[in-house]
Amino acid sequence: MSLSLKAKVSSNEPVGPEIYLLSLEAPAIADAARPGQFVMLRVSPGPEPLLARPFSIHGADGGKLLILYQVKGKGTKLLTQACPGSELLTWGPLGRGFDLTAERPLLVAGGMGVAPIAFAIEYLCNKFDEVRLLCGVAGTVRHEALIKLFAGRLGSARVKIRYSSEDGSIGRKGLVTDLLKEHFSTSQPLKPDTVLACGPLPMLKAVALLCAEFEVACQTSLEAPMACGVGACLGCAIPAAGGGYLRACQEGPVMEASLVDWEKI
Amino acid sequence: MSLSLKAKVSSNEPVGPEIYLLSLEAPAIADAARPGQFVMLRVSPGPEPLLARPFSIHGADGGKLLILYQVKGKGTKLLTQACPGSELLTWGPLGRGFDLTAERPLLVAGGMGVAPIAFAIEYLCNKFDEVRLLCGVAGTVRHEALIKLFAGRLGSARVKIRYSSEDGSIGRKGLVTDLLKEHFSTSQPLKPDTVLACGPLPMLKAVALLCAEFEVACQTSLEAPMACGVGACLGCAIPAAGGGYLRACQEGPVMEASLVDWEKI
Amino acid sequence: MSPATDMAVTVGGVRLANPVLAASGTFGYGREYSPYLEPGAIGGLVTKGVSLQPRAGNPPPRIVETACGMLNAIGLANVGLDEFLAHKLPWLTEQPGAVVVNLYGESVGEFAELAQRLGAQPGVDALELNVSCPNVKEGGMAFGCHPGAVGEVTAAAVAGAQGKPVWVKLTPNVSDPAPMALAAAQAGAQAVSLINTLLAMAIDAGTRRPKLANVVGGLSGPAIKPVGLRMVWQVASALKAEHPTVDVVGLGGIMSGIDAAEYLIAGAKAVQVGTASFTDPAAAGRIAAELAAYCTEQGVSAAELSGSLRV
Amino acid sequence: MSPATDMAVTVGGVRLANPVLAASGTFGYGREYSPYLEPGAIGGLVTKGVSLQPRAGNPPPRIVETACGMLNAIGLANVGLDEFLAHKLPWLTEQPGAVVVNLYGESVGEFAELAQRLGAQPGVDALELNVSCPNVKEGGMAFGCHPGAVGEVTAAAVAGAQGKPVWVKLTPNVSDPAPMALAAAQAGAQAVSLINTLLAMAIDAGTRRPKLANVVGGLSGPAIKPVGLRMVWQVASALKAEHPTVDVVGLGGIMSGIDAAEYLIAGAKAVQVGTASFTDPAAAGRIAAELAAYCTEQGVSAAELSGSLRV
Numbered sequence A, B: 001m002s003l004s005l006k007a008k009v010s011s012n013e014p015v016g017p018e019i020y021l022l023s024l025e026a027p028a029i030a031d032a033a034r035p036g037q038f039v040m041l042r043v044s045p046g047p048e049p050l051l052a053r054p055f056s057i058h059g060a061d062g063g064k065l066l067i068l069y070q071v072k073g074k075g076t077k078l079l080t081q082a083c084p085g086s087e088l089l090t091w092g093p094l095g096r097g098f099d100l101t102a103e104r105p106l107l108v109a110g111g112m113g114v115a116p117i118a119f120a121i122e123y124l125c126n127k128f129d130e131v132r133l134l135c136g137v138a139g140t141v142r143h144e145a146l147i148k149l150f151a152g153r154l155g156s157a158r159v160k161i162r163y164s165s166e167d168g169s170i171g172r173k174g175l176v177t178d179l180l181k182e183h184f185s186t187s188q189p190l191k192p193d194t195v196l197a198c199g200p201l202p203m204l205k206a207v208a209l210l211c212a213e214f215e216v217a218c219q220t221s222l223e224a225p226m227a228c229g230v231g232a233c234l235g236c237a238i239p240a241a242g243g244g245y246l247r248a249c250q251e252g253p254v255m256e257a258s259l260v261d262w263e264k265i
Numbered sequence C, D: 001m002s003p004a005t006d007m008a009v010t011v012g013g014v015r016l017a018n019p020v021l022a023a024s025g026t027f028g029y030g031r032e033y034s035p036y037l038e039p040g041a042i043g044g045l046v047t048k049g050v051s052l053q054p055r056a057g058n059p060p061p062r063i064v065e066t067a068c069g070m071l072n073a074i075g076l077a078n079v080g081l082d083e084f085l086a087h088k089l090p091w092l093t094e095q096p097g098a099v100v101v102n103l104y105g106e107s108v109g110e111f112a113e114l115a116q117r118l119g120a121q122p123g124v125d126a127l128e129l130n131v132s133c134p135n136v137k138e139g140g141m142a143f144g145c146h147p148g149a150v151g152e153v154t155a156a157a158v159a160g161a162q163g164k165p166v167w168v169k170l171t172p173n174v175s176d177p178a179p180m181a182l183a184a185a186q187a188g189a190q191a192v193s194l195i196n197t198l199l200a201m202a203i204d205a206g207t208r209r210p211k212l213a214n215v216v217g218g219l220s221g222p223a224i225k226p227v228g229l230r231m232v233w234q235v236a237s238a239l240k241a242e243h244p245t246v247d248v249v250g251l252g253g254i255m256s257g258i259d260a261a262e263y264l265i266a267g268a269k270a271v272q273v274g275t276a277s278f279t280d281p282a283a284a285g286r287i288a289a290e291l292a293a294y295c296t297e298q299g300v301s302a303a304e305l306s307g308s309l310r311v
C-alpha cells in the first residue's frame, strides 16, 4: 500500500562529487518498500520546480528510507540544500520492483544504476550465500563514491563484485557488457538464470540483447520522465514489444526485457 | 549613480516578531545612498517569485547597506532564509529621497515607516542639535522591536522622540496624527517648516491633510507595487494632484504631499 | 474539520458534496489516487478522456516541465469504451462522489455514439465533451475553436445522452471563449468547463530538438491560472446574460483552496484540480478542505461565493 | 568575452550587432537602463509604445505578480509623439544599437500618421506596430485578432514610413497567429514580432476584487515562454513557406541565453527581452553574452542557429 507523507530529512550528505545520500524518516514507506520500487519526492514546497522527482529506493532501514542521488539539474541541486529536520513531501513505494525469485540471479549495475541494485543485493544476501554483481563505472575518479559505497555498505563477504571501467582504472577496461558476455561464456553450467540490471539506457539495451542471445531472463529497471508516479498521467510511456506503451511507473520501473521495444525506446 | 550587483549578506537577524534587520555588503550602493531612497532586492535567483522587492534604505554604514523589513508574504518570508555569505541581486540607490534642506524639519513615522526615517534622522543629527520625531506604533508588544531600535541605534541625546500607541501602552493613546496636531498647535512660533513622513497610507493621508491645514510643507514616502524600480515599467503609478500619474520609483518614493491626489490614491 | 458552512453545490445538473472535482487526464480512472484521498473528500472526478476504440497515445517523451507549469502530449491514450465500461466504471460507481466521464470522438458521430452508450450507464452522472485537446490530429481543438462545430457536437451528444447532463470542455486557444460557451449552451449543454491546456512547445537547445516527440503539447499548471481566471470570468459573464441556467466549471493551475476560491469568485460553480495532483497526490482533497476553511472564515457558502467578484 | 562566432544578424531590414533587443514597455526609453548595461551590449531596443497624444494610462494597481509571471495593465501610458521626438529620441540616437520605435494608434489613420512622422526621423531604424495590446479599449488587440485589420494597418504604416522597415507585433490571444503574420507580410511588413502578453486576470480572494484596477491585464514572463515558442515556430514555418524574406522576432519569457537560443532555433532571427529586465536590470546584456557563449560552444553563428530546429 502506497502513501503520501511529509518525510523529515534525517541526513543529506555528499558521498562523492555530485552524489548524495539522503535519509528520510518515512517508516510506513520504508516498511512496505521492495527492491526496485521508487518514491516520488517533491524538492520544493512552492510551484517551482513544479513536478516531483522519482528516485529509486536505495535502502530501507529501521524506518529510514535511503536515496542515493546524483545532481543532474535544478531539482536535484535544490535537494542538496534540504537540511536535516526539514520536510519533503514523499509518496510511495511505487511501481513494480525486481522479481527476486530466481535461483541464480546475476546483478548488473552501470553508474548510478547501483542505487536500486544495492537494495536488491541486501535482499538477496538473506537468501543466498553468494551474490554476484557486475558493476560498470566510468573510472575510479568519477565513480569513487560508488565504489567506496560497495566496499562499505555492501562489503559483505557474500557479495562478489567484478568491476569494469571505461578508463581502465579499476577492474576490466571496457563496458560492463564485456564482463557480462565473459560471464555468460565462462559460467557454464552454472550460468545465471536471471539478470537484474539497472543503468543508463544504452547499457540496458546491450544487456537485454546479450541476455536474449544467451537465452537468459532479464529484468531491466527503466527511467522515463514522470509527472504523477502513480499511473494516472500516462506521461512515462515505454514502447512495448507488442506495440503500444507500458507505464514506467506502473508496469515498471522494472520490466522484463522481452516486454520492451528496444528499437523504439 | 545607481548600479546593480550581487550583494553578499553580512547578517540577517530577527529584531522582533516578523521584523528582520538585513545587512548587505554593497559599498557602491551604500556610498551613494541618500535618506528616503530605496533598493530593489531579488529574494530568489530563480523565476519564482519573479519580481524583485523594493526596500527603503534603513542605513548605510561602512560599505554596508541596512534594510529593516517586515515579513509580509512569500518574498519576505524567503528573504528571512538568506544566510550570511549568500548573495542577493540588488540595485540602487533608487528614486527621490527626502529633501533635507529644511530649517525646522519634523519627522513622523508610523510602524515600519521608521525604516527610511531612521536614515533621515542619522543624517539630520549631523546638522542639528535636536531632531524631533513623532512615532506612532500599534503598541509596545507589536512594535517592541521598533521601539528598542529607537532606544538603541537612534538613542542619541539629539533625537527627541514622542510616541503614540493605539493601545496606550506607550506614549499618548491614539494616532500619530493626534500628536502631530498637538505639536502644530503648541510649537508656535517654532512650528516646523517641513514634515517628513513615512508610514501606512491612511496615516500619510491624514498627515498630508493636517500639514495642508497648518500650512506646513510635507514630504511623504509612498509605496506602490513595483516591477522595475527604475522608471521603465510604469507600474508604480501614484495619482497626481494635477491629473495623470507620478512614478513612485522615480518622482518618488518621497513626494511633496501637494503633488499627490490623496482622494484617488 | 467539519466546515461550518454549506459546501454542497449543484453544477451542470449534478449535485456535489463540495465543489472540487479532479480534472480529466490528471486523475486516471480514480483508483490510482485512492491510496491518497479519504473517500468522499472531493465532490467527484472527471475520468481520463474515453474514446470508442482504445488509443495507445503519442510516442515519448510525452511530458516536460516548464516554469511553474508542464507540457503534455499524451495523445489521449486510453483504454477505450469497452474496457472502460467493463473494468473502470464499476469501481468508480461504488465510490462516493460524482462520476463525470470525459469523452473524445474524432467526428460528430463518434461523440454521439459515446454519449449514447455512456449516457445509458446508471453510474455516470454527467458527460464532459473534450472538444479542446491540443494533442490529437483529428477532432480535439479543431472542433473547439468554432462555435458552429461546438454547437453541432454538443447537440449530437445531448440528443444521445438520454437526459444525462452534458458538459463541454472548452479550449483556451481562442481570442474569446464566450462564443464557444454560448454555442454549447444553445445546443443544450448544462455546463461548460474551462480551461483545457494552452498549445505550447519546448525546445532542447543542446540537441536543437523539440522536447516532446509530438513537437507541441498542452501547457498546464500554476503558470496558466491567470489565463483560466480571465476566461472563466468572460464566459460566466456571457452565460449569466444569455443562458443563466448554464454553469461554469473552472480550472487551470489550481494548487490551493485560495486558488479554487478565486475561480468561484470569478463565476465558476465548481472547480477541477488537474496538474496539482501530480505535485501532491492528496492535492484535490487538501484543496477541498482549504476551500471549506476559507468559506467558513469568510462566512459564505460555496454557492454564495460563486460569481461574487466585485468589479 | 569576445565571442569566437558571428553574432550579427540582419532582421526585418535592420542590421544588429547581436540578436538581442530589449522589448517594448519593459525598457522605458532606454535611458532608464543605461546605468546597468555596457554601451553596445545589446543589439538595440524597442521603445515603450508611442501614441500621437500623451497617455496617462490606467489607474493603479497596474501590476501584479503571478506564478513565474506577472500581469500588467499599464494602458499604454506614454509621453506622446512630440515629447518623444523632442526629449527621448535624441538621446537614443546617440547610443550604439538599433532604435525600433513601438507605436500605437487608435485607428488606421493614427498608425499611418505615426509611421509617417517617425519614419522621417534619421535616428529611427524600424517601426514596430503594436496591434496586440490587451490593455486598451480602442485599437490594440482588436486589430490584432483579424488578418484583414492587421493587413490594413500594416499597409497604411508601410505607405507612410518612407522606406523605414515596418515590424508588426502580434498578439498570442488567437488560435493561430500565422494568418496575422501572413497578412502583415502581404501588406509589406519586413518582420513580425511575437508574442505580446496573454490576456489574463488575478483576483484577491480576501477582498473578492480583481487585483488590477483594469480588471484584466497582460501575462508575461517565464510562465508564457512555451506559448511564445510554439507561436514563433508556427509563424516562422508559415512565413518560410509563403514569405521567406519576412523575419520573425521572438519573445515571451526569455530569462537566459539558452531561452534566447530556443527562440532562434524555433525560427526567430532576433529576440526581445521583456520582463527579465525587471528581475535584473542587466538581464538583456547578460542574455546577449550568454547567447554568444552558447553559439561559440555550439560552433554556430547566430544566423545559422535561426530556424535550425530538427523536427
Ligand SMILES: Cc1cc2nc3c(=O)[nH]c(=O)nc-3n(C[C@H](O)[C@H](O)[C@H](O)COP(=O)(O)OP(=O)(O)OC[C@H]3O[C@@H](n4cnc5c(N)ncnc54)[C@H](O)[C@@H]3O)c2cc1C
Binding pocket: A038, A049, A053, A054, A055, A056, A057, A067, A068, A069, A070, A071, A072, A073, A074, A075, A076, A077, A112, A115, A116, A222, A223, A224, A225, A226, A253
Ligand atoms: C524510476 C526512476 C528512478 C530513479 N532513481 C534515481 C536514483 O535512485 N538516483 C538518481 O540520482 N536518479 C534517479 N532517477 C533519475 C532522477 O529522477 C532524475 O535525475 C531527476 O529527476 C533529475 O531532476 P533535476 O531536476 O535535477 O533535473 P532536470 O533539471 O529536471 O533535468 C536535468 C537533466 O536530467 C534529465 N532528466 C530529468 N528527469 C529525468 C528522469 N525522470 N529520468 C531521466 N532523466 C531525467 C533531463 O532530461 C535533463 O537532461 C530515477 C528516475 C526514475 C524514472
Ligand SMILES: Cc1cc2nc3c(=O)[nH]c(=O)nc-3n(C[C@H](O)[C@H](O)[C@H](O)COP(=O)(O)OP(=O)(O)OC[C@H]3O[C@@H](n4cnc5c(N)ncnc54)[C@H](O)[C@@H]3O)c2cc1C
Binding pocket: B038, B049, B053, B054, B055, B056, B057, B067, B068, B069, B070, B071, B072, B073, B074, B075, B076, B077, B112, B115, B116, B222, B223, B224, B225, B226, B253
Ligand atoms: C519604495 C518602497 C520601500 C519599501 N520599504 C520597505 C522597508 O523598508 N521595509 C519593509 O518591510 N517593507 C518595505 N516596503 C514594502 C515591501 O516592498 C513589501 O512588503 C514586500 O514587497 C512584500 O513582499 P512579499 O513577497 O513578502 O509579499 P507578497 O507576497 O508580494 O504580498 C504580501 C502582501 O504585501 C503587499 N505588498 C506587496 N508588495 C508591496 C509593495 N511594494 N508595497 C506595499 N505592499 C506590498 C501585497 O499586496 C500583499 O498584501 C517598501 C515598499 C516600497 C514600494
Ligand SMILES: Cc1cc2nc3c(=O)[nH]c(=O)nc-3n(C[C@H](O)[C@H](O)[C@H](O)COP(=O)(O)O)c2cc1C
Binding pocket: A233, A234, A235, C023, C024, C025, C026, C048, C049, C072, C074, C076, C102, C130, C133, C169, C195, C196, C197, C219, C220, C221, C222, C224, C251, C252, C253, C254, C272, C273, C274, C275, C276
Ligand atoms: C497529463 C494530462 C492529461 C490530460 N488529459 C486530458 C483529457 O484526456 N481530457 C481533457 O479534457 N483534458 C485533459 N487534460 C487537461 C486537464 O484536464 C486540465 O484542463 C488542464 O491540465 C488545466 O488544468 P490544470 O492546470 O489544473 O492542470 C490533461 C492534462 C494533463 C496535464
Ligand SMILES: Cc1cc2nc3c(=O)[nH]c(=O)nc-3n(C[C@H](O)[C@H](O)[C@H](O)COP(=O)(O)O)c2cc1C
Binding pocket: B233, B234, B235, D023, D024, D025, D026, D048, D049, D072, D074, D076, D102, D130, D133, D169, D195, D196, D197, D219, D220, D221, D222, D224, D251, D252, D253, D254, D272, D273, D274, D275, D276
Ligand atoms: C509592463 C509592460 C509594459 C508593456 N508595454 C508594451 C508596449 O507598450 N508595447 C508593446 O508592444 N508591448 C508591450 N509589452 C509587452 C512586451 O513587450 C512583451 O511582448 C511581453 O511582455 C512578453 O515578453 P516577456 O515575457 O519577455 O516580458 C509590455 C509588457 C510589460 C510587462
Ligand code: FES
Binding pocket: A225, A226, A227, A228, A229, A230, A231, A232, A233, A234, A235, A236, A247, A248, A249, A250
Ligand atoms: S508517471 Fe504518471 S503514469 Fe507514470
Ligand code: FES
Binding pocket: B225, B226, B227, B228, B229, B230, B231, B232, B233, B234, B235, B236, B247, B248, B249, B250
Ligand atoms: S517600478 Fe517600474 S516605473 Fe516604477
